[in-house]
Amino acid sequence: MKPVLEVTKLTMDFGGLRALDRLDLIVQEGEIVALIGPNGAGKTTFFNCITGIYPPTKGEMFVYPNEGHPVSLKGLKPNQVTEKGLARTFQNIRLFPNMTVLENVMIGRHCRTKSGIVGAVIKDKRTRAEERKIVEDSYTILEKIGLTRYVNEFAKNLPYGAQRRLEIARALSTEPFLLLLDEPAAGMNPQETKALDALILKIRSEEKISILLIEHDMKLVMSLSDRIFVVDYGKKIAQGTPKEIQNDPAVIKAYLGEDIDA
Amino acid sequence: MGYFLDLFLSGLTRGSIYALIALGYTMVYGIIQLINFAHGEIYMIGAFTALIVAGVLTIYGWNQMAIIFIASIVALLYSMGYGYTIEKIAYKPLRHAPRLSALISAIGMSLFLQNYVLLAQTSDFMLFPSLIPDFKFLTSFSHIARPSEFVIIISTAIVMVLLTFFIKFTKTGKAMRATAQDRQMAMLVGIDVNRVISITFIIGSATAALGGVLIASHIGQINFYMGFIAGIKAFVAAVLGGIGSMPGAVLGSLVLGWTESFFTGYVSSDYEDVFAFIFLVLILIFRPSGILGRSDTQKV
Amino acid sequence: MSFEQIKKSLLVSLWFMVLTFPIMVIRVNTIYHTVEWRWHRMFGVGISVFVLSFLWRYLMGRKEAGLKRKDRGEADILSRSQKLLHEPRFTRPAVIMAGAFIIAFPFIFSIYQTNIMITALIYVVTGLGLNIVVGLAGLLDLGYVAFYAVGAYSYALLNYHFGVGFWIALPIGGGIGMLFGILLGFPVLRLRGDYLAIVTLGFGEIIRLVLENWNAFSFGPSGIANIPRPGLFGVDFSLREATIYIYFLMIALALFTVFVVRRLQNSRIGRAWIALREDETACQAMGIDKTKTKLSAFAMGATWAGMAGVVFAAKTTFINPASFTIWESIIILCVVVLGGMGSAIGVIIGALVLILLPEYLRAFSEYRMLLFGAILVIMMVFRPGGVVSEVRQTYQFKGKGD
Numbered sequence: 001m002k003p004v005l006e007v008t009k010l011t012m013d014f015g016g017l018r019a020l021d022r023l024d025l026i027v028q029e030g031e032i033v034a035l036i037g038p039n040g041a042g043k044t045t046f047f048n049c050i051t052g053i054y055p056p057t058k059g060e061m062f063v064y065p066n067e068g069h070p071v072s073l074k075g076l077k078p079n080q081v082t083e084k085g086l087a088r089t090f091q092n093i094r095l096f097p098n099m100t101v102l103e104n105v106m107i108g109r110h111c112r113t114k115s116g117i118v119g120a121v122i123k124d125k126r127t128r129a130e131e132r133k134i135v136e137d138s139y140t141i142l143e144k145i146g147l148t149r150y151v152n153e154f155a156k157n158l159p160y161g162a163q164r165r166l167e168i169a170r171a172l173s174t175e176p177f178l179l180l181l182d183e184p185a186a187g188m189n190p191q192e193t194k195a196l197d198a199l200i201l202k203i204r205s206e207e208k209i210s211i212l213l214i215e216h217d218m219k220l221v222m223s224l225s226d227r228i229f230v231v232d233y234g235k236k237i238a239q240g241t242p243k244e245i246q247n248d249p250a251v252i253k254a255y256l257g258e259d260i261d262a
Numbered sequence: 263m264g265y266f267l268d269l270f271l272s273g274l275t276r277g278s279i280y281a282l283i284a285l286g287y288t289m290v291y292g293i294i295q296l297i298n299f300a301h302g303e304i305y306m307i308g309a310f311t312a313l314i315v316a317g318v319l320t321i322y323g324w325n326q327m328a329i330i331f332i333a334s335i336v337a338l339l340y341s342m343g344y345g346y347t348i349e350k351i352a353y354k355p356l357r358h359a360p361r362l363s364a365l366i367s368a369i370g371m372s373l374f375l376q377n378y379v380l381l382a383q384t385s386d387f388m389l390f391p392s393l394i395p396d397f398k399f400l401t402s403f404s405h406i407a408r409p410s411e412f413v414i415i416i417s418t419a420i421v422m423v424l425l426t427f428f429i430k431f432t433k434t435g436k437a438m439r440a441t442a443q444d445r446q447m448a449m450l451v452g453i454d455v456n457r458v459i460s461i462t463f464i465i466g467s468a469t470a471a472l473g474g475v476l477i478a479s480h481i482g483q484i485n486f487y488m489g490f491i492a493g494i495k496a497f498v499a500a501v502l503g504g505i506g507s508m509p510g511a512v513l514g515s516l517v518l519g520w521t522e523s524f525f526t527g528y529v530s531s532d533y534e535d536v537f538a539f540i541f542l543v544l545i546l547i548f549r550p551s552g553i554l555g556r557s558d559t560q561k562v
Numbered sequence: 563m564s565f566e567q568i569k570k571s572l573l574v575s576l577w578f579m580v581l582t583f584p585i586m587v588i589r590v591n592t593i594y595h596t597v598e599w600r601w602h603r604m605f606g607v608g609i610s611v612f613v614l615s616f617l618w619r620y621l622m623g624r625k626e627a628g629l630k631r632k633d634r635g636e637a638d639i640l641s642r643s644q645k646l647l648h649e650p651r652f653t654r655p656a657v658i659m660a661g662a663f664i665i666a667f668p669f670i671f672s673i674y675q676t677n678i679m680i681t682a683l684i685y686v687v688t689g690l691g692l693n694i695v696v697g698l699a700g701l702l703d704l705g706y707v708a709f710y711a712v713g714a715y716s717y718a719l720l721n722y723h724f725g726v727g728f729w730i731a732l733p734i735g736g737g738i739g740m741l742f743g744i745l746l747g748f749p750v751l752r753l754r755g756d757y758l759a760i761v762t763l764g765f766g767e768i769i770r771l772v773l774e775n776w777n778a779f780s781f782g783p784s785g786i787a788n789i790p791r792p793g794l795f796g797v798d799f800s801l802r803e804a805t806i807y808i809y810f811l812m813i814a815l816a817l818f819t820v821f822v823v824r825r826l827q828n829s830r831i832g833r834a835w836i837a838l839r840e841d842e843t844a845c846q847a848m849g850i851d852k853t854k855t856k857l858s859a860f861a862m863g864a865t866w867a868g869m870a871g872v873v874f875a876a877k878t879t880f881i882n883p884a885s886f887t888i889w890e891s892i893i894i895l896c897v898v899v900l901g902g903m904g905s906a907i908g909v910i911i912g913a914l915v916l917i918l919l920p921e922y923l924r925a926f927s928e929y930r931m932l933l934f935g936a937i938l939v940i941m942m943v944f945r946p947g948g949v950v951s952e953v954r955q956t957y958q959f960k961g962k963g964d
Contacts, residue, residue, distance in 0.1 A: 051847060082849035090847075096840035099833070100954050107837045111849030113830055117858060120829030121822050127829075134830070135957055152956040174849050297756050310585060317590030318597055336584075343581050355622070355943045362702055363942045365756055366899060369704070370938025373892060377932035382585050382603075389592040497760065536771045539764040546761050547749045 001028045003064055004178050004210045005050075005086075010059035012042075012049055012234075019045045020056070021234040027178065032204060032211045034225040036218075038254060042234040043214045044091055047180055051088050052078040066177055083111050087176035089167040091183045091214075097156035101147060101166055104155050105138040108173030138173055144206075145169040145199065161192040165199070172207070179203065181213040185220050193220055200224060222246070230254065269527040270520070275411045275480070277519025278418035282473030283496035284503070284511040285425065286345075286466025292442040292506035293462050295361065299368035300348055301470060302493015303375035304341050306486060308471025309390070309478040310379055312337035316391050329391075337475050338468050344375075345467025346460055354456070372490070379486040387485045390478040410480040417476065421469055422512060429508065434461060442506070491535065495522075498542040504552030513553060567619065575611040582607050621944050664813060668806040676809050678921045680877055683812040684870050685913040689897040690819045690906060691866025696895065697903035697952075698832060699859035700839025701751070702759040704891050705766025708746075709739045709864040711773065711886035713871020718786040718881055719779075728792035732872050739868020740861045747860035751853060766888055773883040785882025789875050808877050815873065816910075819866060823906050826862070828955045835859050836904070889931065896934045899941050902948025911949060 005027040012020040019042045027033045035043050049056040050073060061073040063084055071084050087108075096104050113134060119127035142148050145165050150158055155166060164184060171179060184200070185193045197220055203209055215221050221228065222242045230238040230245060232254040238245060245251055283305050290298045316333040324332075352371045356364040392410070429435040441448040441458045449455050477492075478484045495518065503514025518541065526534050545552070586607060589598040668676045688710060695703045713735035720726035720734065750761045773780045780786075791804045792811060799807060826832045834855045837845040846852050875881050893916070901912025916937075920930040941948065 053843070053847075077851075078843075078846040079849045079851050082847060088847055090844065094841050094844035094847075096837050096844065098840060098952065098954075099836055100956065102957055103833055103836075103954060107833055107845070107848050107850070110830060110834055115830050117826065117829075117831055117862065120826050120831055123825065131830070139957075139959055148959075151959065154954075170848060295756075297760065307585070313592070314584045314588045314590055317592055317595075318588060321590070321595050321597055340581070340584065347577075347581060352939045352943070359942070359946060361755055362700060363946045365702060365759055366895070367939045367942035369892060369895070370935045370940075370942065372935070373889070374932060374935030374939065377929075377935060379585060381929065381932060382582075383589065391592065494760075494763070501757075501760075532775045533771070536768050536775070539768045539771075542764045543750070543761050543768075546753055546757050550753060550757060 001030075003027065004029050005212065006060075006062045006064070006070075007050065008060045010046070010049060010061065011057045012045055012054060013057045019234050020049065020059075022059070023231065023234070023236055025229055025236070027210050027212050030204065030208065030210055031226045032200065032213070032224050034221045034228045035212065035214050035231065036216070036221060036228060037231040037237075041231045043231060044182060045234075046231070047088060047182055047214065050081070051086060051180065052076045052081040063178065079111065082174050082176075085175070085177045086180060087171035087174045087178075088180035089164075089171055089182055089184060091186065093163050093167060095155040095163060095166060095170070098154060100152050101150045101155055101158065102135070102138055102142065102152065104166055104170050105141055105173045106134050108170045109134045109137060112175055141169050141173050144202075145172070161188055161195075164188065164192075164196075168199070168203075172203070172209075177209060179209050179211045181211065181215075183214055183216060185215060185217045193217060196220070197224060265527070269523045271411055273520035273523030274516065275414050275519070276523060277499075277516035278414050279473045279477045279492070279515075280496045280499045280519055281418055281512045281515035282421065282469045282476075283492060284500040284515045285508060286463075286470045287497050287500040288503070288505055288508060288511040289438075289462050289466050291500070293438065293445075293459055294353070294357070294364075296353060296364050296368065297497065298353075298463075298466075299365070299493070300352070300371040300375055301466065302489035302491075302496070303372050303379075304345055304348075304467045304489070305470040305474040305492060306484070306489030307344055307375065307379065308337045308341040308467075308474035309484045309488065310383060310388075310486075311340045311471075312475040312478065313388060313390050313484060320391065334472070334475055338471050341467040341471030341474075342464045345463040348375075349460060349463040354459075372493075376486050376490065383486065385486065387483045390482050390484050392479055392482060408480075410476075414476045414480060417472065421472065425465070425469070425508070428465075434458070438462060494542075495538050498538055498545070501542070501550070502545050502552055504554040507552070507554045510552055510554035517553075567616070571612050571615040571619075574615045575608045578611040579604050579608045625944055668809045673802050673805050676805050677877075678918065680805070680809050680812050682914055682917040683809075683816050684874055684877070685894065685897055685917050686816045686910050687812075687819050687870045687873075688867055688894050689901065689909040689913045690816075690823050691863045691870070692894050693898050693903065693906070693909050694823065694826070694835070694866075695859055695863035696898055697905070697909075698827065698839065699835040699856060700755075701856060701859065702755060703762045703860070703863065704759050704888065704895070705746075705762035705764070705769075706863065706867055706894055707886045707888070707891040708766040708769040709742055709867035710871040710874065710890070711769060711883070712742050712864075713739050713868035714875040714881045714885075715773065715780060715786075715871075716868070717872040717875045718789050721789060722786060728790065728872070728876050732869055735872035736865045736869040739871065740865040742868075743861040743864025744857060747857050747864075751856040751860065763888060763891075766886075766891055770883050770886050770888075773886070780883070783882060783884070785880060785884075787880045789879045789881065791879065792876050808873070812873060815869065820906050820910070827904075827906075831855075831858060892938075893934060896938055898948075900937055900948060902950040902952065903946075904952035905948065905950045908948050908950030 003026050005025070007023065007025045009022040009024065010020055011018070011022055023046065025035070035046065037043055045054065048054045050061055052073065055075070062070045063073060063086060064070045065085050073081055073084070076084070096107065099107070113130055115127040115130050139148070139151070142151060145168060147162060147166060147169060150162060155163065158166060168181070168184065181200075185196055188196060200211060200213075201224070204211060213224075225242055228240065228242055228245045229236060230248070230251050237250045237254055238248045240248070283301065286301050286304070287298060290296060290301070312333045315336045316329050319329045319332060348371055352367045353364060356367055429438060437448070437453045437458050438461070440451070440453055441455055445455055448458070474489075496515065499515040499518045500511045501514070502518060503510030503512065518538070521541070522534065522538060525537050583604065586603045587600050589600065590596070667679060688706070692703065692706050695701050695706070716735045716738045717726075717728070717731040720731055726734070746762075746765050750758060750765070753761060774783050776782070791799070792808060794807065834845070834850050837848070837850060838852065838855050842852065897912040897916055898909055899912075900916060901910065902908025916934070920927040926933070
């Protein structure tokens with residue numbers, strides 16, 4: 001087992017507010033890891049720090065690609081983080097509403113392809129071949145996620161559950177080795193959640209992608225995750241297997257409040 | 263030293279006028295995050311309305327104090343009406359649209375109002391009557407500055423004080439601050455957000471119109487185009503101070519007024535407007551949050 | 563039309579009659595101290611506002627119905643005109659007829675009219691260029707005319723000092739436009755949308771004011787005259803022939819622009835532009851370099867403005883800074899907004915309507931800018947996508963459907 005993501009003592013201050021407080025987290029290869037905690041605990045901030053949207057105040061973040069040396073994520077821009085092999089989804093769906101479903105996925109291929117303005121205008125052999133490849137690869141991903149019947153629909157016209165899945169498809173098309181999912185089951189009905197559960201497992205087994213997810217649906221978290229990290233007020237309060245977490249008094253306290261002992 | 267003092271005072275005068283306009287920009291921006299491009303046009307319409315009213319009353323032989331009073335009041339009322347109406351037509355339907363749409367709509371409104379005045383009135387410069395009287399008590403200072411300069415500076419100061427009190431202590435002022443902080447939340451606690459936005463436009467328009475009347479009677483002529491450049495410069499001032507912040511708008515205006523005045527006085531008057539634009543570009547590039555503004559982090 | 567509605571419209575029209583009263587009705591002469599009362603205008607305002615308020619309410623109702631349809635998750639229904647644009651039975655003869663008309667135009671109509679058409683075509687090209695920046699990449703550039711000026715002055719000055727001819731100046735003008743686009747774009751493109759608009763406006767005005775004041779370089783407000791029209795292997799043209807020549811040249815340039823824009827639109831770069839417009843944060847998170855992508859859109863737009871500027875200088879043979887005011891940028895913006903942001907056909911229609919209509923309806927021309935202002939507001943309120951909305955490429959996958 002080797003780690004794919006290693007975060008040490010990550011700290012993020014917003015003015016006087018400490019949103020993340022010396023947070024440590026490791027994701028091993030092939031693992032599904034969940035990050036849970038009450039609302040406002042700093043989970044999304046954590047994602048935003050790793051993916052380059054916020055520059056963290058202190059701490060180290062390293063990823064370990066399949067080949068080559070470990071890479072520090074510090075100071076990278078969001079697009080550079082994605083190039084390194086991390087892809088994410090957003091808590092409040094952020095698709096490109098006036099582009100088709102296929103085009104949304106094609107955007108993910110951007111950082112793995114090269115053709116420029118000149119190529120686009122003269123449409124030389126290389127550009128045409130690349131364009132064809134982009135379309136085919138994107139379609140293959142849609143097949144895997146099960147969205148092919150929406151191929152040419154505008155993303156904004158998709159039903160909610162399908163939009164969530166399209167976000168995952170778009171992230172997959174950037175060829176990540178670590179996928180960050182921010183509340184993928186939010187707003188889904190039990191059936192959709194069940195399908196999502198299967199989808200995430202499939203992504204791990206078929207694509208060999210490790211997954212770090214933020215989720216509030218405890219049933220989903222408990223059934224999916226190999227390990228769980230619990231944060232509260234930006235601090236890690238517990239970590240372990242689902243079983244360990246379920247019985248951890250600190251976690252129960254964080255979720256149900258102080259007066260539980262009283 | 264005399265020349266320096268002249269430039270200092272003329273800068274202060276300019277700055278005061280910018281401040282009166284910049285307040286409207288900054289208040290509107292604070293509440294609906296929109297650059298109200300048509301704001302400079304309100305200032306122009308205020309000046310035109312005052313000129314028309316004063317012109318009519320002069321012909322009917324009213325006395326000067328009455329003319330000043332009535333012309334200013336009517337100009338203010340009308341500008342408020344225009345501000346209110348503009349918001350209802352061009353911005354309210356776009357409240358949930360992308361910001362780009364609202365901005366384009368604002369540019370359209372500005373273009374429309376300019377040409378409306380151009381067509382309904384004239385494209386030429388119009389002579390503006392000197393509404394500001396030569397107050398006796400000020401003539402003893404006339405070796406320092408023209409009475410109209412004093413009047414501009416003093417009235418601006420009074421408006422600032424009144425406005426600060428209004429925002430700080432009245433119920434409506436509090437509602438405005440709440441809406442600026444979080445519109446959704448303000449709505450949930452029972453604030454009539456549409457009403458607050460209307461009031462913001464009305465107050466902003468009134469101060470801009472006051473600026474229009476004062477500067478017109480200081481310079482002595484107006485035309486339909488006067489609002490555009492003044493509007494842009496006041497916007498520069500608002501950004502310089504930190505858009506959304508009222509003390510910032512005043513500070514930014516004074517800084518811009520003085521730098522412009524000294525620049526044209528000591529360096530070159532050919533490039534006066536270029537200077538303002540370069541100033542704008544530099545601020546937005548290097549300190550877009552302004553002197554007193556908070557930098558806003560985007561929410562993801 | 564209920565009683566309530568009539569009452570509401572009456573109130574609105576009364577409000578406008580009062581509101582527009584001083585400026586519409588009274589006209590004072592401050593020198594001779596005379597007043598002119600133009601009461602008839604007040605009734606004009608009252609009646610037109612009354613009618614317009616019904617129209618407004620009707621359009622508002624339609625818009626809301628459309629939004630509700632979308633909320634229910636129903637797909638956007640393509641309008642009839644939209645379908646017509648994609649029906650080969652209709653488009654093929656239409657294209658042939660339009661082609662024949664375009665070729666015959668300068669031979670049927672006078673030089674004067676050909677010149678107007680050339681102007682409209684220049685707007686088609688600049689509109690398509692600005693469409694890359696505003697329509698595709700979603701960057702509101704209010705200083706677009708600066709690049710147009712850069713192109714025009716490049717040709718005029720290169721010709722004046724070094725005798726450079728039109729055909730050499732055309733790519734050079736485009737190149738200098740692009741260079742300026744990159745130079746100006748680099749510092750400003752990290753700004754948020756609305757600040758970007760103001761800064762580009764500032765840049766546009768700076769360039770114009772510099773051209774106006776820097777006499778040694780640009781000959782100041784008096785401008786540069788005697789710019790040669792484009793030549794063809796040293797053939798001497800009469801004025802009429804030269805105009806026809808420029809006309810066809812402009813047609814070719816417009817077609818070339820359409821060709822390039824359409825190819826870009828459905829390319830890797832074009833998709834990145836659109837993604838950037840749709841959601842900047844998500845776009846970056848998908849691995850797209852924001853700055854590079856914005857810069858490429860900005861530079862592409864500027865290139866086209868530069869080339870159009872060269873043609874403009876060659877067409878009018880005289881240029882001065884007065885041709886390049888902020889309002890010129892706004893007219894081009896209006897072309898894009900009316901036609902449809904992101905749609906090439908839309909921009910062509912927009913340019914032809916906005917430039918030709920005021921020319922042919924002389925009574926209109928006085929109200930041109932007033933109407934442009936109104937169009938910007940009305941389009942944004944009722945149809946932000948423009949007359950022809952953007953259509954994205956669709957892909958067929960044979961035998962793969964599920």
